[in-house]
Amino acid sequence: MKIVIVGGGFAGAFLARYLGQRTKNTNIDVVLLSKTNYLLFQPFMIEGIIGDIEIRHLVTPLRTMLDFPNIELRRTKVESVNLDAREVETYSGTVTYDKLVLAPGSETNFFGIPGASDFCHQLKTLNDVLDLRAMILERFELADLEKDLAKQRQILTFTIIGAGPTGVELATGVHDYVYETLARYYKNIHPDSVRIILIEATSHILAGFDKDLVQWAEEKIVSKKIDLKLNSTVEKIEQSTVYLKNGEKIESDIIIWTAGIRASRLLRSLGKPLDRMGRVEVNEWLKIPGHPDVFVLGDAARAIDAKTGKPLPPEAQVALQQAKYVAKLIKKEAENKPLKPFKFVRLGRLASLGSRNAVTQILFFRFRGFWAWFIWRTVYLFRFRGIRNKVRLIFDWTFAFFFDRDITLMR
Ligand SMILES: Cc1cc2nc3c(=O)[nH]c(=O)nc-3n(C[C@H](O)[C@H](O)[C@H](O)COP(=O)(O)OP(=O)(O)OC[C@H]3O[C@@H](n4cnc5c(N)ncnc54)[C@H](O)[C@@H]3O)c2cc1C
Numbered sequence: 085m086k087i088v089i090v091g092g093g094f095a096g097a098f099l100a101r102y103l104g105q106r107t108k109n110t111n112i113d114v115v116l117l118s119k120t121n122y123l124l125f126q127p128f129m130i131e132g133i134i135g136d137i138e139i140r141h142l143v144t145p146l147r148t149m150l151d152f153p154n155i156e157l158r159r160t161k162v163e164s165v166n167l168d169a170r171e172v173e174t175y176s177g178t179v180t181y182d183k184l185v186l187a188p189g190s191e192t193n194f195f196g197i198p199g200a201s202d203f204c205h206q207l208k209t210l211n212d213v214l215d216l217r218a219m220i221l222e223r224f225e226l227a228d229l230e231k232d233l234a235k236q237r238q239i240l241t242f243t244i245i246g247a248g249p250t251g252v253e254l255a256t257g258v259h260d261y262v263y264e265t266l267a268r269y270y271k272n273i274h275p276d277s278v279r280i281i282l283i284e285a286t287s288h289i290l291a292g293f294d295k296d297l298v299q300w301a302e303e304k305i306v307s308k309k310i311d312l313k314l315n316s317t318v319e320k321i322e323q324s325t326v327y328l329k330n331g332e333k334i335e336s337d338i339i340i341w342t343a344g345i346r347a348s349r350l351l352r353s354l355g356k357p358l359d360r361m362g363r364v365e366v367n368e369w370l371k372i373p374g375h376p377d378v379f380v381l382g383d384a385a386r387a388i389d390a391k392t393g394k395p396l397p398p399e400a401q402v403a404l405q406q407a408k409y410v411a412k413l414i415k416k417e418a419e420n421k422p423l424k425p426f427k428f429v430r431l432g433r434l435a436s437l438g439s440r441n442a443v444t445q446i447l448f449f450r451f452r453g454f455w456a457w458f459i460w461r462t463v464y465l466f467r468f469r470g471i472r473n474k475v476r477l478i479f480d481w482t483f484a485f486f487f488d489r490d491i492t493l494m495r
Contacts (some may be wrong), residue, residue: 085111085113085183085184085418086113086181086183087114087115087118087181087183087184087185087414088114088117088126088172088179088180088184088185089114089116089187090116090117090172090186090187090188090350091186091187091189091348091382091384092118092120092122092123093120093123093124093144093187093189093402094115094126094185094323094400094407095185095189095380095381095382095403095406095407096116096118096185096187096407097116097118097123097146097149097150097410098186098403098404098408099381100114100150101149101180102151102329102408102411102412103154103411103414103415104152104154104155104268104291106278106411106412106415107154107228107414107415107418108153108154110418112154112418113412114154114155114156115137115153115156115158116146116155116156116157117160117162117172117174118157118159119159119160119161120146120210120211121145121147121157121159122144122146122178122368123143123144123149124142124143124209124210125142125143125144125183125464125467125468125469126144126208126400127400127464127467128300128464129142129212130207130253130254130257131258132213132248133213133216133217133220133261133263133280134217134257134258134489135217135265135484135489136480136481136484136485137477137481137491138476138480139213139217141216141473141477141480142213142475143210144469144473145482146469146471146486148269150182150469152483158176158179159175160174160175160176161190162174162350163173163175163226163350163353164353165184165186165333165349165350165353166353167355167372167375168434168483169379170184172184172292177253179416181377182377183377183379183414184377184378184394185293185363185378185380185381185410186350186378186380186384187366187381187382187384187407188347188350188351188382189347189348189349189382190208190345190347190348190361190362190383190384190398191208191345192206192207192208192345192346192348193343193344193348193350193361194341194344194345195344196269197315197318197319197320197321198320198321199317199321199322199323199465200245200318200320200321200341201319202321203323203342204245205219205339205341205343206293206341207254207340218494219222220258220266220338221492222262222495223240223337223338224270225270225493227239227272227273228237228239228270228271228272228273229272230272231272232351233274233276234444236273236274237277237279238278238324238335238336238337239277239337240273240277240279240337240338241257241278241279241281241325241334241335241338241429242336243280243281243283243336243338244258244280244281244282244283244340244342245283245318245326245339245343246284246341246344247282247290247312247314248289248290248291249290249341249434251282251284251289251342252255252282252289252437253433253436253438254284254302254303254340255280255305255310256305256308256439256441257438259280259437260439261439262280263275263278263491266491268488269288269381270490272296278348279311280306280308280310280311281310281311281334282310282311282312282328282334283313283316283318283326283328283363283395284314284315284316285315285317285318285343286303286314287314287315288314289302289305290435290443292397292433292452293433293435293445296450297445297450298443299341299454300443300452301435304441304462307437308439313332314346316328316329316330318343319330319386321339324336324337324376326341327356328472338359346385347364347383348363348383348384349362351363351384353382354372359386360434361386361398362383363380363386363471364385364386365374366379366386366387367425367462368390369413369423369425370387370406370409370410370426370428379410381406381407381410382402382403382406383396383398383403385406387402387428390425390428390494391428392428392429402428404425404427404494405429405468406426406428409426412494413424420484425426431447432446432447432463433445434446434459434463435458436457436460438455440457441453441454441456441457441459442456442459444456444463444472446481461481465469465477465478
């Protein structure tokens with residue numbers, strides 16, 4: 085039986101690995117189609133930008149992770165899927181399948197706000213990490229040459245749109261990088277020239293976290309002199325200017341969009357109805373209704389949480405649990421055995437707030453401050469694939485603890 089997996093991210097790569105481990109001596113063959121030949125660990129992208137982790141260490145080569153006799157990796161982009169013909173169209177030819185697993189993830193959603201896609205940086209890929217890191221250092225080099233303080237301020241105003249975990253971690257991470265490292269070495273830059281603005285459309289940050297943790301996190305952010313603008317909706321964006329619906333105008337050379345995602349546009353080729361986030365509906369077995377051989381996992385799937393009746397959020401823990409479940413289901417189906425529907429078990433929510441602070445809620449427990457941060461790092465360390473990667477990560481963190489973060493502009 086030939087199983088084709090589209091996407092080598094959390095859902096796709098881990099599913100392929102589980103299938104490699106569990107189906108070694110069966111007739112199950114796996115073809116993984118992935119745009120990249122690596123798995124990117126997205127939860128640590130911000131640590132890569134600010135130099136707490138070497139950027140190279142954010143990725144794991146898929147070929148080493150999936151070194152099993154029944155797995156073939158093809159580095160290619162999938163163009164479309166024809167469910168009737170059971171074919172996947174790729175840049176390098178047509179691939180047929182017996183079972184198909186779609187896990188192409190998501191992309192940034194600018195919600196059609198004028199100018200947003202043209203003038204905002206985004207944070208989804210390894211290239212985004214490299215660009216943002218270089219851009220921060222380029223701005224500091226430029227500002228260091230600028231004698232006019234007003235101009236220096238515009239060059240060094242960071243505007244982050246969206247205060248979910250990614251926006252919050254980015255704002256606090258950039259704050260630490262600036263004040264703990266860069267401020268020391270850029271001697272012509274006045275400390276007041278740096279401004280970090282975090283814009284959120286709703287009345288609070290970190291949607292989904294408990295109220296008291298949210299309040300504590302907001303206080304921490306404000307204490308860092310990050311300009312937190314709640315209830316502020318972006319109306320339009322022009323080069324170096326953000327316009328809010330309340331009439332406010334923010335002059336800022338660096339605008340980063342972390343306000344939302346939508347599922348990969350590849351799903352449009354399925355000809356199935358998609359929800360407002362572009363996701364395709366799946367049933368309790370994570371299959372497209374009416375297509376018993378086609379699964380959709382991770383950010384691309386609109387899977388309903390049996391407990392809450394709401395769609396599962398786009399999170400790594402959802403993708404990983406779904407990957408494990410589908411590996412089991414495929415094996416059971418090959419043996420003609422039944423399996424109960426998929427059930428998501430929320431393990432927790434975690435968000436770093438910089439300066440060795442975080443908020444975490446794990447099962448019934450709530451933590452904030454240093455211990456929350458310690459748990460945050462430990463949990464993700466265990467999620468990281470492979471001993472070699474874990475050792476490199478620990479080394480990077482230890483290095484960043486004792487020495488200054490790197491400030492080399494590699495361009
Ligand atoms: C900055 C950031 C921080 C995050 N932090 C957390 C966190 O702390 N905790 C958490 O739970 N979640 C976090 N997430 C979310 C989490 O990373 C995603 O929910 C998870 O990666 C989804 O897994 P996935 O397999 O569906 O998609 P992805 O992991 O994004 O993988 C999709 C893969 O498909 C490939 N692909 C896409 N289109 C095609 C195509 N046409 N052809 C071939 N290949 C294709 C992509 O290159 C990618 O490799 C974060 C995300 C970001 C961006």
